[in-house]
Amino acid sequence: MSIFKCSLRIIAAHRGYILIYLFLLSMLGLLTGFSSGNYNSQLLEDVPTVAVVDRDGSVVSQALTDYVESSGEPEPLDDDKRAMQDATAQNRIQYILIIPAGYGDAFFDAARQGQDAPVLDTIVSYDSASGSLMDVRTRAWLDQVYAHLASGTAGPEGAVGLADEAMTQEAQAELITPDGAPLPDSLVVFAKFSTYPLFAFSVVAVSTLTTALGRRPVRSRINAAPVGGLPRSTGVLCACLVVGVVGWAWIMALGITAFGLEHVSGSAPLLGVLALALFSYVLVASAVGFLLGQLGLGENASNAVANIAGMTLSFLSGAWVPVDYLPNAVITVSRFTPCYWVNQAINGAADPTLTATGSLATLVGDCGVCALFAAAILGVGLALGRSRSSTSL
Amino acid sequence: MLTIGSYQVLRLLRDKVLLVWTLAFPIIMSLIFMAAFSALDDSYEADPIEMGVVQDDAYEAAEGFDAFIAALSSEQDGTHLINTHRYATAHEAETAAKNGDTVGYIEVEDGTPVLRVLPNDSAANTVPVLRAALDSYEQTRAQYAALAAQGAGPEQIAAMQVQHVSTQRAQITESPSSPTVRYYFALLAFACGMGMHISMLAVQEVVAGSSPLGARRTLAGIPRWKVLAGTLGAAWLGILVCLLAAFWFIRLVVGVDFGAHTGMCHLAIGVSSLLSCTAGAALGTVRGMRTGVVSGITCLLSLFTGLYGTAAQELADTVQNSLPLLAQLNPLWQSAHCFFSLLYYDSLAPFAHSCAVMGAMACLFLSIALVRMRRMSHEHL
Numbered sequence: 001m002s003i004f005k006c007s008l009r010i011i012a013a014h015r016g017y018i019l020i021y022l023f024l025l026s027m028l029g030l031l032t033g034f035s036s037g038n039y040n041s042q043l044l045e046d047v048p049t050v051a052v053v054d055r056d057g058s059v060v061s062q063a064l065t066d067y068v069e070s071s072g073e074p075e076p077l078d079d080d081k082r083a084m085q086d087a088t089a090q091n092r093i094q095y096i097l098i099i100p101a102g103y104g105d106a107f108f109d110a111a112r113q114g115q116d117a118p119v120l121d122t123i124v125s126y127d128s129a130s131g132s133l134m135d136v137r138t139r140a141w142l143d144q145v146y147a148h149l150a151s152g153t154a155g156p157e158g159a160v161g162l163a164d165e166a167m168t169q170e171a172q173a174e175l176i177t178p179d180g181a182p183l184p185d186s187l188v189v190f191a192k193f194s195t196y197p198l199f200a201f202s203v204v205a206v207s208t209l210t211t212a213l214g215r216r217p218v219r220s221r222i223n224a225a226p227v228g229g230l231p232r233s234t235g236v237l238c239a240c241l242v243v244g245v246v247g248w249a250w251i252m253a254l255g256i257t258a259f260g261l262e263h264v265s266g267s268a269p270l271l272g273v274l275a276l277a278l279f280s281y282v283l284v285a286s287a288v289g290f291l292l293g294q295l296g297l298g299e300n301a302s303n304a305v306a307n308i309a310g311m312t313l314s315f316l317s318g319a320w321v322p323v324d325y326l327p328n329a330v331i332t333v334s335r336f337t338p339c340y341w342v343n344q345a346i347n348g349a350a351d352p353t354l355t356a357t358g359s360l361a362t363l364v365g366d367c368g369v370c371a372l373f374a375a376a377i378l379g380v381g382l383a384l385g386r387s388r389s390s391t392s393l
Numbered sequence: 394m395l396t397i398g399s400y401q402v403l404r405l406l407r408d409k410v411l412l413v414w415t416l417a418f419p420i421i422m423s424l425i426f427m428a429a430f431s432a433l434d435d436s437y438e439a440d441p442i443e444m445g446v447v448q449d450d451a452y453e454a455a456e457g458f459d460a461f462i463a464a465l466s467s468e469q470d471g472t473h474l475i476n477t478h479r480y481a482t483a484h485e486a487e488t489a490a491k492n493g494d495t496v497g498y499i500e501v502e503d504g505t506p507v508l509r510v511l512p513n514d515s516a517a518n519t520v521p522v523l524r525a526a527l528d529s530y531e532q533t534r535a536q537y538a539a540l541a542a543q544g545a546g547p548e549q550i551a552a553m554q555v556q557h558v559s560t561q562r563a564q565i566t567e568s569p570s571s572p573t574v575r576y577y578f579a580l581l582a583f584a585c586g587m588g589m590h591i592s593m594l595a596v597q598e599v600v601a602g603s604s605p606l607g608a609r610r611t612l613a614g615i616p617r618w619k620v621l622a623g624t625l626g627a628a629w630l631g632i633l634v635c636l637l638a639a640f641w642f643i644r645l646v647v648g649v650d651f652g653a654h655t656g657m658c659h660l661a662i663g664v665s666s667l668l669s670c671t672a673g674a675a676l677g678t679v680r681g682m683r684t685g686v687v688s689g690i691t692c693l694l695s696l697f698t699g700l701y702g703t704a705a706q707e708l709a710d711t712v713q714n715s716l717p718l719l720a721q722l723n724p725l726w727q728s729a730h731c732f733f734s735l736l737y738y739d740s741l742a743p744f745a746h747s748c749a750v751m752g753a754m755a756c757l758f759l760s761i762a763l764v765r766m767r768r769m770s771h772e773h774l
Contacts, residue, residue, distance in 0.1 A: 174508070
């Protein structure tokens with residue numbers, strides 16, 4: 001027990017790491033969670049930010065401007081190149097339509113003669129489909145106007161009015177309410193981001209402890225103490241576990257308080273899976289910290305490993321970018337990392353169909369795979385520690 | 394001064410952990426980005442999804458709707474959006490969706506198509522496109538009805554199916570926009586932040602109160618300014634070399650396009666490394682400053698450059714658009730913005746502005762550091 005208490009005192013003496021890696025980095029996760037949109041509602045209603053540069057001022061161009069601005073979220077934009085570059089580089093406007101001078105007359109003439117209408121320049125953001133879909137709607141509106149002008153049944157004002165009326169005809173779209181209450185997106189984003197602070201904190205704190213206990217004079221004194229090897233090792237391992245549990249409890253408490261308080265009762269099983277997934281990852285991180293301590297790496301090296309490995313694992317597993325973005329080869333490689341299985345479990349917990357199909361066991365299995373990584377790494381650490389202690393004697 | 398500088402460089406090069414932070418870290422992360430984003434362009438494509446279709450009387454009565462669904466399901470055309478699963482009732486289709494067999498279903502209600510989908514990330518690319526296609530079906534039908542009402546004949550209506558309207562994507566920025574370069578620019582800015590480790594450590598070894606070594610070097614029989622200039626110069630050189638190595642690795646091995654002004658990127662790296670050096674020097678004068686604090690500061694500032702994936706980029710964009718002054722106060726944002734300016738703007742004014750801001754920040758940090766480093770009175774020893 002005294003070894004356990006002493007270990008906790010050592011960790012408490014390095015409270016700066018708790019402040020930086022756990023508190024500060026988890027706050028970053030909190031910010032990220034708050035800023036993440038509601039993807040479910042965006043699935044059907046992703047309204048792009050739009051701007052129209054109308055250099056024509058004709059009936060057709062004004063009506064087109066009105067249509068585009070009513071279909072998207074209009075943003076002010078000056079008619080100069082620098083302003084457009086700003087908007088594009090800063091990703092402020094997802095769809096910019098440029099209507100050149102004389103377009104209305106040229107469009108009218110082309111429609112009456114059955115020729116192709118003048119081509120319009122557009123600037124479409126790369127990072128979402130909504131800008132491209134806005135372009136499709138623009139072309140559809142122009143097609144409608146063209147058709148009415150070409151048929152000779154209406155003038156520009158009439159054609160524009162008919163096109164506006166036809167474009168109000170839209171298919172309905174609704175979200176199906178799943179049987180089980182899904183976890184909120186912001187909590188899922190927070191949990192995925194938190195894989196990094198959890199890993200970095202646990203690795204640095206545990207490795208600092210084991211490094212401190214592993215210094216030769218300290219180790220010699222501990223070995224000479226009238227305490228058996230089993231209670232001594234148990235005390236240290238329990239302290240390592242406490243470090244992980246503290247980090248896990250902080251992240252869970254923060255996430256539930258900020259994003260999921262109203263979901264505690266409604267989707268308790270899914271929340272449980274999420275908690276279990278993060279806990280299994282904390283076990284891995286603590287085991288890695290223990291291993292680094294046994295290797296005798298210094299404080300700076302532990303920091304470097306914790307950050308580099310933490311970011312790498314979070315990135316490769318799809319915790320920070322969607323798995324769909326990753327090529328198959330990377331996904332195959334990431335299967336050999338614990339964070340992949342954690343991410344699979346969290347993604348499963350965010351999938352509303354799973355409670356209906358009883359697939360929670362699969363998610364628990366994913367957490368189990370992650371825990372096996374922890375067991376393997378801890379085994380290596382223990383073997384290394386045993387080898388080092390026998391060598392030093 | 395040169396002797397001090399050269400020994401300082403040797404001392405920094407021998408610290409492998411420092412090299413890990415400032416050199417190995419960006420190289421490792423850029424390799425990971427390279428692997429992770431090699432299929433990014435494909436990820437924006439609308440892949441076919443499993444979709445239920447309620448084939449009841451209303452469906453049969455909707456004119457041309459079956460042919461429209463067949464076109465969306467056809468693997469031969471370029472419009473393959475759905476793999477169709479047909480159900481007799483909406484209840485069956487909904488049950489199938491909730492069981493995970495399909496993403497959702499389409500039915501016809503009062504002659505209008507209705508799309509019902511489960512909230513599911515895997516269909517995020519395709520569902521908006523599918524909805525736009527259904528809208529198009531409705532709008533085309535309304536258009537034909539309006540033309541017929543206006544007295545257009547069947548031949549005229551049939552002729553309307555030929556597309557006469559088109560748009561083209563204009564290239565307004567100096568180089569084409571790419572979703573991946575942002576990660577590399579943020580990574581370079583992060584490496585710049587991590588460079589503070591080098592100057593912080595170097596300064597800690599010449600400040601009187603930090604260590605016995607610092608006390609000895611403070612009392613050395615060399616003018617203080619030479620010690621400080623040699624130490625800071627060596628730290629700047631170390632950061633500069635590491636950043637240049639990372640930059641050229643990203644440019645040559647990873648193949649990231651830095652635009653037409655690649656030469657000017659060296660200036661951006663020079664100013665960024667100077668800022669990193671002076672900020673680290675200022676931090677190094679704080680008693681008890683540890684590497685963990687520097688890492689924490691860098692990690693925090695990197696959140697607002699969008700390094701940590703798509704959610705972090707949304708946050709960074711929100712801050713940048715709603716609180717631009719706050720975003721510009723972030724030295725790492727300025728560093729990343731330097732590269733953005735060179736890539737996207739044809740004018741060098743935005744780049745010069747970022748460089749000037751970083752230069753001013755560097756002067757501020759250097760002033761703080763020098764004021765604190767020159768203290769040699771007894772109470773500071």
